[in-house]
Each structure stands twice: as structure tokens, then as C-alpha cells.
Amino acid sequence: MLKHVPSTEQHEWKDSAHAHFQRWAHHYDRDIINVLLFKPCHQRVLAELRQGKRRGLKPLRILDVGCGTGNLLIQSLRLGSHVQSGIGIDMSDNMIDYAREKVENMNLSRKLSFLVGDAEHLPFPDNSFDVVTCCNSFHHYPHQDRAVSEVLRVLDNNGRYILIDGYRDDPLGYFVFDICVTRAENHVHHCSALRFRKLLNDAGFAKIQQNVFGVCPPAIMNIAYAEK
Numbered sequence: 620m621l622k623h624v625p626s627t628e629q630h631e632w633k634d635s636a637h638a639h640f641q642r643w644a645h646h647y648d649r650d651i652i653n654v655l656l657f658k659p660c661h662q663r664v665l666a667e668l669r670q671g672k673r674r675g676l677k678p679l680r681i682l683d684v685g686c687g688t689g690n691l692l693i694q695s696l697r698l699g700s701h702v703q704s705g706i707g708i709d710m711s712d713n714m715i716d717y718a719r720e721k722v723e724n725m726n727l728s729r730k731l732s733f734l735v736g737d738a739e740h741l742p743f744p745d746n747s748f749d750v751v752t753c754c755n756s757f758h759h760y761p762h763q764d765r766a767v768s769e770v771l772r773v774l775d776n777n778g779r780y781i782l783i784d785g786y787r788d789d790p791l792g793y794f795v796f797d798i799c800v801t802r803a804e805n806h807v808h809h810c811s812a813l814r815f816r817k818l819l820n821d822a823g824f825a826k827i828q829q830n831v832f833g834v835c836p837p838a839i840m841n842i843a844y845a846e847k
């Protein structure tokens with residue numbers, strides 16, 4: 620079933636996520652959850668990008684939505700010239716400050732940039748990116764349908780959307796994501812695999828593939844690949 624967030628609650632959702640991540644930003648990179656959960660998700664995305672490199676696809680313009688401190692984009696530069704540029708967007712200015720500081724220290728500002736913004740209102744022209752990624756951020760969006768439509772709009776023709784979030788379709792996933800994470804983070808909504816497919820379908824994505832993969836047991840993640 621599609622969850623509808625009443626307009627009175629929408630600001631609460633975003634304010635709650637904003638406050639949570641503003642605080643978390645200061646120790647985010649040192650948090651054990653990065654090693655156990657977020658990094659394995661990044662590895663999954665990088666494996667997908669590597670396949671594109673093998674297939675000889677053109678150098679990529681990547682957008683990472685809900686980028687946190689920029690770890691996925693920084694890692695993506697391991698693909699060398701296959702990555703033309705990367706932009707990260709996040710609603711938390713503290714997260715963005717850390718991302719900017721890291722790329723400046725690593726001398727990567729020529730390829731990577733970061734800005735504060737909302738996943739539901741992407742400040743980019745149509746057809747700007749070849750790949751849009753979103754890891755462990757989607758459950759915070761009160762209008763998930765709007766976030767998906769925005770991705771479709773900014774993707775170039777044949778562009779790819781790689782979306783990862785918690786898998787909550789079995790009892791364990793339900794316990795981890797719908798009970799524990801919801802209690803810790805408030806105002807979140809993890810999608811069922813069916814809802815992911817419906818959101819991507821309704822937005823107008825053409826080829827949709829879905830998969831699940833394990834990270835630190837017992838967490839299981841949902842990954843969706845969709846093409847414009």
C-alpha cells in the first residue's frame with residue numbers, strides 16, 4: 620500500500636531528519652554503521668558502475684542524492700577517467716561541510732562538488748546526469764514519488780538510477796527497519812519491494828530490476844536499478 624504523508628506532517632519529517640543528520644554529521648565517518656552497512660552498499664553501487672566501464676560506456680556524470688559526507692562519490696573516483704564528474708546533494712549543511720572539507724584536503728575539487736538541497740526539488744536542469752545514486756536516504760523523504768520524478772527529470776536519456784534502502788519485506792527486515800530504525804529516526808518510511816517498483820514504474824522508468832543483498836547480517840538491503 621502507498622503511504623500518504625499528510626501535508627501538515629511533511630515539514631515535521633524533514634525537520635526531524637535535518638536535526639538528526641546535523642548532529643550525526645560530526646561523528647558520521649567514525650560510526651561503526653558506516654563499516655557495517657553503508658560501505659557495503661557503496662561497494663554494490665561501485666560494482667554496478669564498474670560493469671558500465673567494462674561495457675565501454677562513456678565517462679559518467681554522477682549525482683548522489685542524500686550524499687552524506689560524500690563517501691560514495693570519493694570512492695567512485697577509483698574508476699578513474701570513467702567518472703567525468705560527481706555532484707553530491709544533501710539537506711544537512713553539516714554533512715556537506717564535511718564532504719567539501721574532505722575533497723579539498725584530497726585535492727579532488729576539480730571532479731567533485733557538493734551542495735545543500737532537497738531530494739524532492741533537485742536544482743539541476745533536465746538531462747544533466749548519466750547516473751543518479753541514492754543510498755540509505757530514501758526512507759526519509761515524505762514525497763518519495765516526487766523524489767523519483769525528480770531523478771527521472773535530471774537523468775539523461777538511457778541514464779541509470781541506482782537506489783538502495785532497507786529491505787523490510789520479511790519479519791527480520793520488518794523488525795530492523797520498521798521497528799528499530801523507525802524508533803531511532805522517527806518519521807521514516809521504508810518501502811516494500813512492490814512499492815519501489817510501483818514508484819519507479821509510475822514515474823516513467825523503463826527498465827526496472829530489483830534485487831536484495833545482505834550486508835552485516837541480519838540487515839538485508841533492497842537495490843533497484845532503473846533506466847530512463
Ligand SMILES: C[S@@+](CC[C@H](N)C(=O)[O-])C[C@H]1O[C@@H](n2cnc3c(N)ncnc32)[C@H](O)[C@@H]1O
Pocket residue numbers: 633636637640657684685686687688690691708709710711714736737738739753754755756759760
Ligand atoms: C544515512 S545517511 C546516508 C548518507 C550517504 N548516502 C551514505 O551512504 O553515506 C542519509 C542522508 O540523507 C540525507 N537526507 C535525508 N532527507 C533528505 C532530503 N529530503 N534531501 C536530501 N538529503 C536528505 C541526510 O541528511 C543524510 O545525510
